[in-house]
Structures are given as C-alpha cells and as structure tokens.
Amino acid sequence: xxxxxxGAGAPGMFTVADLRxxxxxxxxxxxxxxxxxxxxxxxxxxxxxxxxxxxxxxxGAASSAAADRYGLVVAGLGRLAxxxxxxxxxxxxxxxxxxxxxDLLGRADRRAxxxxxxxxxxxxxxxxxxxxxxxxxxxxxxxxxxELLRAEVHACLRQARCAASETDExxxxxxxxxxxxxTGSIGTGVQTPSPSAPPPPPPPPPAAAGxxxxxxxxxxxxxxxxxDEERRRVLRERPEWVGPRDGVPAAARHEANLxxxxxxxxxxxxxxxxxxxxxxxxxxxxxxxxxxHLAALQAVRDVLGRGDGGxxxxxxxxxxxxxxxxxxxxxxxxxxxxxxxxxxxxxxxxGADLRRYDDTFxxxxxxxxxxxxxEDVAVVTWMGYDAPQVHEIVSSVDRNVLNAKLARDxxxxxxxxxxxxxxxxxxxxxxxxxxxxxxGTLAGFASLRTSAVDDVAVFGAPGLPFSxxxxxxxxxxxLNVLGAVGDDxxxxxxxxxxxxxxxxxxxxxxxxxxxxxSGTGCNHWLHPRSDFVDRGRTSAGHSDYLRAxxxxxxxxxxxxxGRPDLRVFQGADERACTTTGPSxxxxxxxxPRLVP
Numbered sequence: 001x002x003x004x005x006x007g008a009g010a011p012g013m014f015t016v017a018d019l020r021x022x023x024x025x026x027x028x029x030x031x032x033x034x035x036x037x038x039x040x041x042x043x044x045x046x047x048x049x050x051x052x053x054x055x056x057x058x059x060g061a062a063s064s065a066a067a068d069r070y071g072l073v074v075a076g077l078g079r080l081a082x083x084x085x086x087x088x089x090x091x092x093x094x095x096x097x098x099x100x101x102x103d104l105l106g107r108a109d110r111r112a113x114x115x116x117x118x119x120x121x122x123x124x125x126x127x128x129x130x131x132x133x134x135x136x137x138x139x140x141x142x143x144x145x146x147e148l149l150r151a152e153v154h155a156c157l158r159q160a161r162c163a164a165s166e167t168d169e170x171x172x173x174x175x176x177x178x179x180x181x182x183t184g185s186i187g188t189g190v191q192t193p194s195p196s197a198p199p200p201p202p203p204p205p206p207a208a209a210g211x212x213x214x215x216x217x218x219x220x221x222x223x224x225x226x227x228d229e230e231r232r233r234v235l236r237e238r239p240e241w242v243g244p245r246d247g248v249p250a251a252a253r254h255e256a257n258l259x260x261x262x263x264x265x266x267x268x269x270x271x272x273x274x275x276x277x278x279x280x281x282x283x284x285x286x287x288x289x290x291x292x293h294l295a296a297l298q299a300v301r302d303v304l305g306r307g308d309g310g311x312x313x314x315x316x317x318x319x320x321x322x323x324x325x326x327x328x329x330x331x332x333x334x335x336x337x338x339x340x341x342x343x344x345x346x347x348x349x350x351g352a353d354l355r356r357y358d359d360t361f362x363x364x365x366x367x368x369x370x371x372x373x374x375e376d377v378a379v380v381t382w383m384g385y386d387a388p389q390v391h392e393i394v395s396s397v398d399r400n401v402l403n404a405k406l407a408r409d410x411x412x413x414x415x416x417x418x419x420x421x422x423x424x425x426x427x428x429x430x431x432x433x434x435x436x437x438x439x440g441t442l443a444g445f446a447s448l449r450t451s452a453v454d455d456v457a458v459f460g461a462p463g464l465p466f467s468x469x470x471x472x473x474x475x476x477x478x479l480n481v482l483g484a485v486g487d488d489x490x491x492x493x494x495x496x497x498x499x500x501x502x503x504x505x506x507x508x509x510x511x512x513x514x515x516x517x518s519g520t521g522c523n524h525w526l527h528p529r530s531d532f533v534d535r536g537r538t539s540a541g542h543s544d545y546l547r548a549x550x551x552x553x554x555x556x557x558x559x560x561x562g563r564p565d566l567r568v569f570q571g572a573d574e575r576a577c578t579t580t581g582p583s584x585x586x587x588x589x590x591x592p593r594l595v596p
Contacts, residue, residue, distance in 0.1 A: 014164040016123035016157060019105055022164065027095035034088035038081050045077035083178045090174035093199075096227040097167040101160040104224045108156035114428075115149050123157045125150060137470040137506070144450045144473050152217045152423060159221030163202070170199055201230035204241050213419045213450070219247035220423035235259075243316065246420025250313050250333035257314040261300060264319040268293045296324035296351035303328055303354055309362030315380065315417075322386045324350045327417070330361055331378025338368065338377045339421055339429045340560045343414060345437025345460070346401045348387045357381045360546050364557055371561035379560070382417060385410035388438060401438055402496045404445075404465065411445035415453075422452035430454050430562045436545065437461065437489060441497050447472040447479070454478060457510075457559050459545040459552060461501045462493020469506030479507040480559055480567070482552050484539035485529070485577070486588025510567055512539040512552040513574040529577065529588065540588045 112119050116128040127146055133139050202225075205218040223242075226234065231252065234241055239256035242248050272290040275283060297319060304312045309330055316327035333339055342361065344353065361379040368377040388401040398405050418431055432455045435443035440461025447456060448465065450473045458464070459482035466472055469479050481501040483490035494500035502509060514537035537551050545552040551568050558566035 014161045014168065016105070016119070016161065017121045019101060019160060019164050020121070022098050022102060024095040024099040024102065027091050027098065031088045031092040031095065034084050034091065038084040038088060041077055041081040041084065045081065087175060087178045090171055090178070093227070094167050094171040096229070097225075098164060100225050100227055101163040101167070104156050104160040104163070104221055107224060108153045108160070111149060111156070112153055115146075117149065119153070119157075123161075125153050135476065137476045140470070141473070141475040147450055148213060148419070148452065151213045152220075155214070155217035155221045156224070159205075159218065159225045163225040166202065201226055201234050201238075204245060213416070213423070216247040216416050216420045216423050219245045220420070223248045223252070223424075244318065246416045247423045248420070249424040250315055250329065250421075253315050254313040257317050258304075261297065261314065261317045264317060264324075265294075265297050265301075268297055268319055292349070292351055293319055293324055296326070296349065296354075299351050299354045300324075300326050300328065303358045306358065309365060310378075312358075316384055325384050325386065326350045326354060327380060327382050327384050328354065328358065329378050329380040330358060330365055332376060333378045333380065333421060334425055335376065336378035336429060337375035338372065338432070338560055338562055340365075340368075340377065340379045340432045340434055341382045341414070341418055341421075342380065343382050343433065343435040343439035343443055344387060345435075345439040345441075346388055347390050348383065348439075349389075350383050354381060354383065363548060364546070364553065364560070367554075367557045368561040371558060371563050371566065375561075377560060382414065384413055384417060385442070404441060404497060407438060407442035408445050408465075410442055411449060414442060414446040415449040415451040418446075419452045428452070432457065432560045434556055434560070435459070435461065437542065440464070440501065447474050449473060455559050455564075456480065457482065457556055458501055459512075459556070460484065460487050460490050460542050462489050463497025463499060464501050464504055465498050467499045467504060469504060476506060477508065477564075479504065480510050480555070481507045482510050482512050482539075482545060482555065484512045484541060484544060484552065484588075486540050487542045489542050508567070509570040510552070510555045511570045511574055512545065512550065512555075513570075513577065514538050514551055515573050515577065518573055532577065 108123075109119055112125060118126055120126065127149075130142070133142065202222070204222050205215070207215060223231070223245075235252065235255050239259040242252055242256035243260045244257075245253070268290065272287075272294055275287040275290045279287060297317075300314065300317060304314055306312060311330070311332065313329040313333060314326070315329055315333070316325060318325040331339075340361075342357065344357070358381065361381065365377050365379045368379075369375070385406065386399070388396075388399050388406055390401075392399045393401060397403060414433070418433065421431065422428055431453050433443050433446070433453050435456065435458045437460045440458030441463055443456055443458055444461070444464035444466065447453070448471075453474070455478045456474060457480040461481070469476065472479070481504065483502055490501065494503075501507065514534040515532055516534050517532075536549050539545050539547065539550045539552045544550065545556070547553060555567050558564065
C-alpha cells in the first residue's frame with residue numbers, strides 16, 4: 001500500500017493520486033497467503049504436541065528439561081500463529097476499507113463525468129465550458145447545480161482521503177503491535193490465533209457549517225466509506241447514527257429506524273404508565289401528550305405493516321419533541337425513477353393523518369406509474385417538522401400558523417431531505433415536492449435554498465416568500481400553483497404570508513376546476529355554481545385537492561410522473577367562475593356571496 005506519509009513517524013494524509021495508486025486486491029492476496037502460513041504454523045504446533053504425547057514415558061531431570069522445552073516450542077508457535085492471524089485480519093480489514101475509499105473516489109469521478117466535468121490527478125474539479133442559454137434565470141439555475149456538484153464531489157474526495165489515511169495508520173499500528181508479539185491465549189497455555197477486535201467504525205461527521213448540502217454530502221460520503229461489516233455493525237450498535245441521517249440510503253435508514261421505533265415505543269409506554277400512575281388535574285397535559293405519542297407511534301407501526309401498493313420505508317422517527325415526527329415512503333426511494341415528497345400544513349399530526357395520507361398516496365403512486373410506463377415512482381410523506389396546530393393560533397406566537405417562523409426554520413430540513421435522497425442514490429431521480437397549506441409556505445422557503453428538487457407544486461398555500469421564481473433556486477417553469485374555489489387560505493393568506501402564490505411571476509397556475517360544458521361561463525348572480533360545475537373534477541375549499549378524480553389530483557400526478565405536458569392549466573372559464581368573495585366556511589358550490 002502506498003503511504004502518503006512524510007517523515008519517520010506514522011503515515012500522513014493521502015492525496016488523490018496516492019489513493020488512485022492503491023491496490024486493495026494486493027492486500028487481499030497478502031492476507032490469503034498469511035492465512036495459509038498461519039494454518040501451517042498451527043499444523044506444526046499440533047505435530048509437536050502429538051510427538052510429545054506419543055513419546056515413551058520417562059522421568060528425571062532430563063525429562064523435566066525436555067518437557068519444558070516442548071512447552072516453550074509450542075508456546076512460541078502459538079504466539080507466532082496468533083501474530084500472523086492478527087496481521088492477516090488487519091490486512092483484510094485494510095483492504096476492505098481501501099476498496100470503500102476507492103469506490104467513493106469512483107463515485108466522484110462518475111458524478112463529474114455525468115455533468116461533462118472531470119477530476120485531475122490531484123482531485124481538482126474542472127467544469128466544461130458551457131454554451132450560453134440566453135436566459136438569466138436558466139443560467140443561475142445551472143450555476144446552482146454546478147455548486148451542488150462541487151459540494152458532492154469535494155465531500156466524496158475528502159472522505160475518501162480521510163478513510164484511506166486512517167486505514168493506513170490503523171494498519172501501520174496493527175503491524176507494529178503484531179511485530180511486538182501482542183496475541184491472545186487460551187486456557188491450555190497454548191497461544192492461539194486470536195485476532196484483535198476490529199477497530200470501531202468511524203463515527204458520522206459532525207454538523208458541518210458552510211456550503212450547500214455540506215452535511216448531507218458528508219454523511220453520504222461517510223456511509224460509502226464504511227465496509228459492509230462496519231455498516232452492519234453501525235446498524236446493530238448505533239442505529240441513531242443512521243436513522244435520521246439525510247444522505248444515507250433509504251434501505252439502511254429503514255433498518256435503523258425500526259430499531260429506533262421499538263426504542264421510542266418502550267420509552268413512550270413507560271411515560272404513559274407513569275403519567276397514569278400519578279394522574280391528577282395538574283398533569284392532564286402530560287397524560288394527553290403521552291397518549292398522543294403512543295397513538296402516533298402506533299400509526300407508524302400500522303402503516304409499515306401494510307402490504308398494499310408497495311413496500312413501506314421508515315426514513316425518520318423522532319419522539320423526543322413536542323409531537324412525534326415521522327417520514328414514511330411507499331415505494332423504493334433508492335431506485336425509483338421519480339420520487340415525490342409531500343409536506344402537510346396546519347394541524348397535521350402523525351397519529352391523526354399518516355394513515356389517510358398513506359391511503360391517498362397509494363392510489364396516486366399507481367396513477368403516476370401508469371403515466372410513466374416502465375418507470376417506478378415512490379411517494380414520501382414528510383412529517384419531519386412539528387406542524388402548527390389550531391389551538392396555537394391563540395396560545396403561541398412562534399408556532400402560530402400566522403407566523404412564518406416555523407416554515408422558515410424547517411425549510412433547511414426539507415431541502416436537506418430532498419438533497420439527501422439524491423446523494424444516497426447511484427443515479428439521480430426526478431424529484432417533486434407536493435406541499436399543501438402552510439407546508440406550501442415551508443416549501444417556498446426551501447425553494448430559496450439550493451437543493452436537488454426538480455419540480456414543486458403548492459396547493460392551498462397561504463403565501464410564498466418571493467414574488468418571482470427567478471429569485472429562487474428552482475429552474476424556470478418548475479413552480480406549479482393550485483388554488484381551489486372557496487379556499488380562503490389560498491385566496492387571502494397572502495395578507496400575512498407575503499406574496500399570493502397566484503401572483504408569483506414565472507409560476508404555472510394549474511386547474512382545479514371543471515365546467516360541465518366548457519365555454520359556458522358561470523352566472524354567479526342567478527344560479528349556484530353546482531348548476532355549471534363538474535363536481536367530480538372540481539376541488540372545493542381548502543382540503544379537497546387530493547380527492548381522486550379531481551383535476552387538481554391529476555395535475556399533481558402528472559408533475560410527479562415527469563409529464564408536464566399532461567398538466568391542465570387554469571383557463572378563462574375557471575378564472576370567471578372562481579372570482580367571488582370569501583366562502584367563510586360555506587359551500588363554495590352553493591349560492592354565491594354578495595362580494596364579487
């Protein structure tokens with residue numbers, strides 16, 4: 001193995017050129033030869049022991065001296081076999097870790113090549129000279145994609161170099177220890193091969209400051225740098241390192257989160273029992289919260305147990321906060337061609353809403369797959385933040401739905417999740433964010449951050465923190481806005497949440513409304529809307545966007561499947577038939593209000 005060390009001490013930091021020169025297969029060959037030598041030494045020790053037992057019995061000083069000599073020979077052979085075994089184990093472990101580091105370097109090379117870029121021998125990234133797009137917004141979006149590429153490639157190279165350097169030092173120390181004769185023994189007094197326990201897997205990177213996606217790409221690189229044995233050990237011994245970590249593959253997160261779910265259930269059950277034992281008017285809130293946590297964890301368990309519509313994957317479970325947070329996917333997030341992430345809004349909670357969201361997304365996933373033959377779709381219910389609740393409108397300032405603080409504070413978590421899905425995969429996916437109500441405002445703040453999202457659809461959103469798509473990190477034409485007739489949150493939420501989604505420059509306004517006969521218009525003043533409207537296809541009010549058969553649901557499915565050509569845009573009929581005053585909780589399909 002090539003060492004990048006300088007000086008007479010332990011090895012130093014590898015360069016990319018050093019890493020490219022590594023040959024793990026040579027170390028594996030050395031390990032196999034060492035194992036062969038160990039078996040030969042053990043065979044020799046067995047032969048000596050057999051000869052001693054088969055020798056004629058005699059006594060006296062010479063006999064005692066011979067017995068001592070036999071013992072010394074056997075002990076020496078045992079120590080030698082143990083030293084060889086420890087060396088072979090260290091060499092094999094080093095080969096596996098170096099191969100992981102080389103795989104990480106290969107990932108960086110492939111990601112660069114996918115974008116027409118390349119890495120030189122020192123690990124410098126060179127981007128291609130690109131033709132001008134003639135569109136400032138498109139140019140800015142491409143620059144942000146290049147920024148993501150740099151962040152991912154540099155994270156891969158940094159982790160690969162660190163892993164190789166640490167492996168080199170570990171092997172150096174193991175060989176030194178073996179040369180000094182540190183081995184194990186058994187009760188017979190015969191030294192036996194007892195390889196030293198493998199070093200603990202390196203911990204995940206600490207919270208990273210600075211660049212775009214720094215933490216996500218560092219986590220992805222860390223996971224890729226581990227050997228298969230180290231990954232299994234981390235999942236078994238430290239699931240908290242993996243379960244909540246964006247950038248780790250969904251399959252590994254699911255396995256870790258199952259362990260964390262069981263742990264959370266035990267803690268929640270104990271707290272609920274304790275709260276009931278000390279029940280009093282003074283701890284009513286504590287008992288309610290304990291019951292809600294148990295109900296939420298049971299909802300997660302129920303959804304994971306479902307077999308319809310595709311496999312479920314648990315990508316986050318966190319019961320340490322005010323409410324239980326959970327992220328559950330239906331479909332294979334690691335391999336699907338299209339990945340959708342849904343964000344809910346006001347009053348959404350895991351215990352109350354996860355099951356119904358899962359029901360809805362099973363059939364929406366099926367419809368999206370039908371629009372993209374031969375391609376797979378995964379839908380993620382992202383309940384990774386404590387959504388504002390109705391009672392907090394009067395009981396809280398920071399958590400009030402009229403305050404954008406929660407949306408602003410959790411935008412980074414959403415952006416990191418989407419980018420983490422991309423970083424963990426072998427090939428990119430088309431990623432869409434569906435965001436309803438206050439979740440749309442959160443998605444708006446996330447759109448100000450560079451991430452791997454391709455398309456965003458906000459429906460029933462009260463407002464967005466920008467007035468022009470060009471001010472976001474989204475590519476031109478990727479923001480879709482849906483607002484239903486009678487949805488006062490969509491119609492008037494901008495008064496407290498910035499720009500009305502309907503007024504954002506560069507956004508595509510999609511249809512949520514259909515007439516029984518197009519082109520007829522609506523006479524608001526003489527007839528109720530139900531006389532003109534196809535109620536099966538029309539969404540009404542704030543919570544009707546995901547109903548099967550509606551144009552709004554069809555539009556969302558088309559976006560998810562990567563079929564923007566199938567979107568239905570808002571037309572003149574819809575604008576004419578939906579421009580009346582606030583519904584104030586009444587049926588928007590009934591008689592019109594007196595406010596035009």
